[in-house]
Amino acid sequence: MSASTLEVELRGDVGGLTVDLALSAEAGPTVIVGPNGAGKTSLLMMILGALAPTGGRVAVDGMVVFDRARGLDLPVEQRGIGFLPQRDTLFPHLDVLENVAYGIAEVPRAERDRRALAALRELGAEALAARRTDGLSGGEAQRVALARALAPAPRALLLDEPLAALDVGLRREVRSFLAAHLRRLAIPTLVVTHDRADAEAFDAEIVVMERGAIAQRGRLADLAARPATDFVREFLDRG
Amino acid sequence: MAWSLAWSLLLGALSGFLLLLILLPIAGLLFTASPRDLLRGLADPMVGPAVRLTLGTTLGSLALVIGCGTPLAWVLVHRRGRGWRIIETVVQLPVVLPPAVAGVALLLAFGRRGLLGPALGALGIGLPFTRAAVILAETFVAAPFYLQAAIAAFRRLAPELVLVARTLGASPPRVFFTVALPISKSALAGGAAMSWARALGEFGATLMFAGNLSGRTQTLPLAIYTALESDLRTAQSLSIVLVAVAFALLVAMRVGTRT
Numbered sequence: 067m068s069a070s071t072l073e074v075e076l077r078g079d080v081g082g083l084t085v086d087l088a089l090s091a092e093a094g095p096t097v098i099v100g101p102n103g104a105g106k107t108s109l110l111m112m113i114l115g116a117l118a119p120t121g122g123r124v125a126v127d128g129m130v131v132f133d134r135a136r137g138l139d140l141p142v143e144q145r146g147i148g149f150l151p152q153r154d155t156l157f158p159h160l161d162v163l164e165n166v167a168y169g170i171a172e173v174p175r176a177e178r179d180r181r182a183l184a185a186l187r188e189l190g191a192e193a194l195a196a197r198r199t200d201g202l203s204g205g206e207a208q209r210v211a212l213a214r215a216l217a218p219a220p221r222a223l224l225l226d227e228p229l230a231a232l233d234v235g236l237r238r239e240v241r242s243f244l245a246a247h248l249r250r251l252a253i254p255t256l257v258v259t260h261d262r263a264d265a266e267a268f269d270a271e272i273v274v275m276e277r278g279a280i281a282q283r284g285r286l287a288d289l290a291a292r293p294a295t296d297f298v299r300e301f302l303d304r305g
Numbered sequence: 306m307a308w309s310l311a312w313s314l315l316l317g318a319l320s321g322f323l324l325l326l327i328l329l330p331i332a333g334l335l336f337t338a339s340p341r342d343l344l345r346g347l348a349d350p351m352v353g354p355a356v357r358l359t360l361g362t363t364l365g366s367l368a369l370v371i372g373c374g375t376p377l378a379w380v381l382v383h384r385r386g387r388g389w390r391i392i393e394t395v396v397q398l399p400v401v402l403p404p405a406v407a408g409v410a411l412l413l414a415f416g417r418r419g420l421l422g423p424a425l426g427a428l429g430i431g432l433p434f435t436r437a438a439v440i441l442a443e444t445f446v447a448a449p450f451y452l453q454a455a456i457a458a459f460r461r462l463a464p465e466l467v468l469v470a471r472t473l474g475a476s477p478p479r480v481f482f483t484v485a486l487p488i489s490k491s492a493l494a495g496g497a498a499m500s501w502a503r504a505l506g507e508f509g510a511t512l513m514f515a516g517n518l519s520g521r522t523q524t525l526p527l528a529i530y531t532a533l534e535s536d537l538r539t540a541q542s543l544s545i546v547l548v549a550v551a552f553a554l555l556v557a558m559r560v561g562t563r564t
Contacts, residue, residue, distance in 0.1 A: 116468055142471040149472040154463035157470075159487040168483075169473030211469075218474055 072254035078119035100275035148220035346542030355528035378455030404509025438515035454496025458489035
């Protein structure tokens with residue numbers, strides 16, 4: 067388990083913003099915060115392989131998935147990195163079980179369903195298995211989406227503002243559920259958020275991104291003791 | 306009070322006029338002949354071949370439109386750059402081209418003295434005035450209707466869904482077949498129905514590029530045109546067949562896009 071880290075060193079230009087940072091995340095959640103346009107989502111897209119960096123290297127669990135110097139650039143589907151976007155997450159034409167089974171490839175149907183059901187059970191969502199996705203609440207949909215992302219056993223997991231599309235009441239419920247489950251995961255997990263309450267709930271290291279670079283990183287208490295930028299001060303004052 | 310009455314009258318008069326303009330010719334088609342007249346019209350020897358040819362060629366063009374149009378729409382939606390936007394506009398051109406212009410254009414592309422004429426001639430292929438020419442003409446005028454629907458459907462597809470599918474290990478072809486197509490299927494079916502309806506009614510381009518040869522290139526609309534010169538009832542019977550098919554397509558499309 068010692069190799070379970072996410073090593074990221076990336077340079078890239080996205081819509082006028084230059085991203086240039088190095089980041090290493092151990093197993094468990096790491097929270098990424100930053101103002102709008104800081105490059106948080108671009109960073110996730112580059113790690114996933116959906117956006118092309120101009121330089122750098124990404125290694126997951128000891129396996130290099132991108133290395134500009136060596137001309138190595140694995141396509142998204144071969145990187146083994148799970149992803150949870152903020153909305154439009156579930157396939158509307160598949161039921162819950164089929165959604166979760168989608169990423170479990172190359173095994174017989176019965177085995178696929180068994181594993182998908184196990185992934186749902188893990189997140190306390192087994193009862194939803196036969197449901198259509200359009201009848202799920204926002205919280206249920208995020209549980210199913212997380213089960214689906216975890217079902218193929220990814221080497222790392224990226225969550226892009228997983229609570230942003232939920233209303234306030236639901237947000238609290240899903241936040242505590244996510245925090246409880248992400249802490250138990252043995253894989254590096256990056257959670258982008260703009261909510262201080264998320265950072266607190268995940269009780270994780272916080273990486274502050276501004277203008278495409280890392281402005282500060284540390285636990286919430288470290289940030290509070292020595293806020294490095296105006297944004298950090300503002301972020302700590304929120305909520 | 307007087308205002309609201311005048312307003313109602315104005316609305317009624319204007320909508321009524323247009324409604325009449327649309328319904329009256331259809332009523333004329335349906336109700337000016339007895340069923341016996343119509344049956345006799347349908348017994349005309351040119352009806353059978355025209356119906357068979359129309360079904361065969363329009364299904365052929367529909368297969369071309371769906372088989373090549375779906376990938377083209379997918380490519381157009383996912384390529385950036387001005388060149389691709391220009392292509393997207395150009396493929397819509399046949400919708401607004403007069404059919405006669407389409408016929409000339411097809412002749413100048415595939416005719417003996419057209420752009421591909423010498424090359425086709427060297428291979429011993431002569432397209433004009435063949436069944437293949439009918440299919441080409443129908444495809445040329447009908448494809449944009451399907452393309453438009455397919456492009457709109459693929460644009461509506463959330464990019465997050467495509468990305469999530471790929472993070473779950475799906476290759477781009479698997480994403481296309483297991484996510485994009487199933488989610489867009491009712492919109493694609495609607496586009497296909499519109500495109501088929503347009504191919505069924507295709508007249509001008511076919512006449513100029515494929516001619517009006519009974520049993521070979523004479524489709525239903527061309528047979529109607531020919532029948533009109535000798536027997537109005539045959540023309541009327543054939544027209545009713547086309548109206549019935551078009552109406553069925555319209556209903557199927559409405560039902561299809563609702564579910």
